[in-house]
Amino acid sequence: xxxxxxxxxxxxxxxxxxxxxxxxxxxxxxxxxxxxxxxxxxxxxxxxxxxxxxxxxxxxxxxxxxxxxxxxxxxxxxxxxxxxxxxxxxxxxxxxxxxxxxxxxxxxxxxxxxxxxxxxxxxxxxxxxxxxxxxxxxxxxxxxxxxxxxxxxxxxxxxxxxxxxxxxxxxxxxxxxxxxxxxxxxxxxxxxxxxxxxxxxxxxxxxxxxxxxxxxxxxxxxxxxxxxxxxxxxxxxxxxxxxxxxxxxxxxxxxxxxxxxxxxxxxxxxxxxxxxxxxxxxxxxxxxxxxxxxxxxxxxxxxxxxxxxxxxxxxxxxxxxxxxxxxxxxxxxxxxx
Numbered sequence: 570x571x572x573x574x575x576x577x578x579x580x581x582x583x584x585x586x587x588x589x590x591x592x593x594x595x596x597x598x599x600x601x602x603x604x605x606x607x608x609x610x611x612x613x614x615x616x617x618x619x620x621x622x623x624x625x626x627x628x629x630x631x632x633x634x635x636x637x638x639x640x641x642x643x644x645x646x647x648x649x650x651x652x653x654x655x656x657x658x659x660x661x662x663x664x665x666x667x668x669x670x671x672x673x674x675x676x677x678x679x680x681x682x683x684x685x686x687x688x689x690x691x692x693x694x695x696x697x698x699x700x701x702x703x704x705x706x707x708x709x710x711x712x713x714x715x716x717x718x719x720x721x722x723x724x725x726x727x728x729x730x731x732x733x734x735x736x737x738x739x740x741x742x743x744x745x746x747x748x749x750x751x752x753x754x755x756x757x758x759x760x761x762x763x764x765x766x767x768x769x770x771x772x773x774x775x776x777x778x779x780x781x782x783x784x785x786x787x788x789x790x791x792x793x794x795x796x797x798x799x800x801x802x803x804x805x806x807x808x809x810x811x812x813x814x815x816x817x818x819x820x821x822x823x824x825x826x827x828x829x830x831x832x833x834x835x836x837x838x839x840x841x842x843x844x845x846x847x848x849x850x851x852x853x854x855x856x857x858x859x860x861x862x863x864x865x866x867x868x869x870x871x872x873x874x875x876x877x878x879x880x881x882x883x884x885x886x887x888x889x890x891x892x893x894x895x896x897x898x899x900x901x902x903x904x905x906x
Contacts, residue, residue: 573681573729575650576752583753584618585653586646586679589629589637590691592658596739597685598637601653604746607762608754616754622646624668632657643671651681653734654688669695683734685742692733693717703735704728707777708847711862727773737777744771789814790824797837801844804864807833842878845871849886856883 575583587601598621605617623629626642639645646652652675656664673695676682684692689705690713692698702721705713714722726741727734727748736742747770751759763770778798783791792814797804810833811821818833825833845863848854856868865871875883 573732573734575680576729576749578755579753582615582618583651583749584620584649585651586649587619587621588643588646588652588654589621589623589631589639590654590656590660590688591623591629591631591663593629593631593637593655594657594686594739595631595633595635595637597655597657597742598631600739600742601655601685601746603766604743604750604762607765608750608758611758611761611765612754617750620645620649624663624665643668643675647675647678650679651683651734652676652679653681653683653685653736654691655685656687656691658687660687660690664691664694673697679732681732681734683736685736686738689713689735692735693720698733698735701730701733702728703730703733704737704777705735706738708851712852724776724778725774726771726777729773740771741773741777743768744773748773786828787824789816789821790828793821793825793833794836797833797840800864801841802862802864804837804841807837810837838874839878841865842875845875845883846879846886849883859883 585601585605587598589598602619605619609615609617620640621637622641622643622645623637623639624643626639626645628636628638630636654672669691672691676695676697682692682697684690684705686706687709689698689703690709693703693713693716698717699719702723703713704710704723704725704727707724710722710724713720725737727736727745734745736745743766747759747763750762759770779795793810796810796813807821808818811818814821816824822832825831825836829836831839841863845859845865848859848862849856852859854862856871860866860868860871863871865874872882875881
């Protein structure tokens, strides 16, 4: 992690502007702001300030159906030390060319510019991540790397590289803010804030999909599941998975049935089909590419497995949305620069 100037001990208040795009998640907004509010409460004074802005200054409709009030348009962010873009779905509609242009122009005014969830896509489109290490929501990592080879895309929970910060989603946003609180006011305060939310901060360099320890789950089963999740595109025989965690295939099956009520092979297949369903719903990737990315030998093989699992062929998830619009890229994200 290449630290940023705002990640230093300081007594002066820090102001963060949150640019919230329509179709963002309320959880990501709360994960970014509530740790700061709680830190102020613990300290007994205003160490952190924030303002919420939207592209046009109007309330932003969120994915949960609520609308988030704003202090004003993007220009109202000027004067803050940090600008962080929160984005989720339909970026091809809500992250307009005008917004991209304004972001590119306004970015030098901030000591740190960041993005949460799909926010890094917006920064990338504006050319603000060129030559930087960056992350994005794990569902979009491969596509961001393919579309923007000038960015060093990594699967971390959050990344701070000089004057840029990229954050994979809601839980990593909380981790990022706890790291900021610790840097400015000490790790003891960050621990108190984390305790208030009954959570434990996780480091930015930890992979997004690394599971939190589950005391109820046999650690060998947990490692086997993690291995399956890492091999969605190249599944291995159950015997190899079992050997990798020091078990026989039969013993691993016994433990899986006790934990999940299913076999290791069936669980691995379910993970791959869930990944295929996400791609079919959220992207325009051809069926052949979806099959390749989820470890099926052909589109026909994927179709047969999909129909057995869900009772319908994959093509039924490719119907255009109302009005004839179908998102061209993951979660409606840009398909090119």
